[in-house]
Amino acid sequence: MTPLMLAIARRPDLWTEDTFLRHYPQGPFGMVDSIMLRFPEKVVFDDADPEEQERKLALYKANQLPGHDQHESIDYPAYAKLPEAREIVMKVFAAVSGERLGRVMINRIAPGGVIYPHADTPEHCSYYSRFHVVLQSAPGVRFRSEKEEAYWETGAVFWFNNALEHEVVNDSEIDRIHMVIDARCSQ
Numbered sequence: 001m002t003p004l005m006l007a008i009a010r011r012p013d014l015w016t017e018d019t020f021l022r023h024y025p026q027g028p029f030g031m032v033d034s035i036m037l038r039f040p041e042k043v044v045f046d047d048a049d050p051e052e053q054e055r056k057l058a059l060y061k062a063n064q065l066p067g068h069d070q071h072e073s074i075d076y077p078a079y080a081k082l083p084e085a086r087e088i089v090m091k092v093f094a095a096v097s098g099e100r101l102g103r104v105m106i107n108r109i110a111p112g113g114v115i116y117p118h119a120d121t122p123e124h125c126s127y128y129s130r131f132h133v134v135l136q137s138a139p140g141v142r143f144r145s146e147k148e149e150a151y152w153e154t155g156a157v158f159w160f161n162n163a164l165e166h167e168v169v170n171d172s173e174i175d176r177i178h179m180v181i182d183a184r185c186s187q
Contacts, residue, residue: 001135001155004084005177008035008106008135014078015108028116028167031109037079037089038104040070071127073102073182085179092131092157092181102128102182106135109176115168117144125163128182133157135179140172 008014018036021029079085089104109115120130134156143150145166152158160166170176 001088001133004082004088004179005135007082007084008177011081014081017078018076021105021107028118029107030116031113032115033108033110035078035082035106036076037082037085037106038073038075038101040073040103070123071100071102071184073104079104088133088179089181092133093183095157096129096131096159096183096185097187098183098185100184102184104179104181106177106179109141109168109170111170111173111175113170113176115166117165117167119165120162122163124182125161127184129159129185130162131157131159131181131183133179133181134177136175136177138172138174138176140170141176142169142171144168 014035015033018034018039020036020039020042021027021034022032023030085104085106089101092098093101107115119125132152134152134154137152137154139151141151143152143166145160146164168176
C-alpha cells in the first residue's frame with residue numbers, strides 16, 4: 001500500500017480531477033472524493049424531449065442502447081498517472097480469476113464523512129463482483145451492509161455484495177481510503 005499512498009500524496013490534484021460521483025444527483029457520495037482509474041465512458045442524453053431521454057436511459061440501463069455497453073470501463077488519465085495502482089489491481093484481478101475488469105476507483109472519506117445508505121444498480125451487481133482494497137483506515141470507520149457491520153485494517157482485501165444496502169461512516173481521526181475494483185468472475 002505504501003508506494004501507492006505515497007504516489008497519491010504527491011498528486012493531491014487527482015482527488016478533484018473527476019467529481020462525477022461527488023456531484024451525481026441524489027447520489028450517496030456527496031462527502032466522498034474519488035480518483036477515477038477506470039470507469040464507463042460518461043454518456044450524455046441531451047435530447048430536448050424528456051420522454052426520449054427517459055427512453056434512451058432505460059435502454060442504456062438494460063444494456064440495449066445501440067453502440068453502448070454499460071459494463072465496459074475505460075482507463076481514465078489518473079490510471080496512467082498512478083502506475084503503482086496497476087500492480088495492486090492486477091494482483092487482485094488474478095487472485096479472483098477475473099475475466100473482465102470493470103470500474104476501478106480510489107475513494108476517500110474524511111473524518112466525520114459518510115457514504116449514505118444505498119444499494120448499487122442491479123444490472124451492475126449481477127454482472128460484476130466488487131472487491132475493496134483498504135489503503136488506509138483506522139478504528140472508528142464503520143462499514144455496514146444490511147444488518148452487519150465490519151471494520152477492515154489497512155492492507156485488507158474483501159468482497160461484498162454491493163446489491164445489498166450498505167453505508168460507510170468515518171468516525172476515525174484520519175481519512176478512510178479504499179480502492180474499489182469490479183471484476184467479472186465466473187468462479
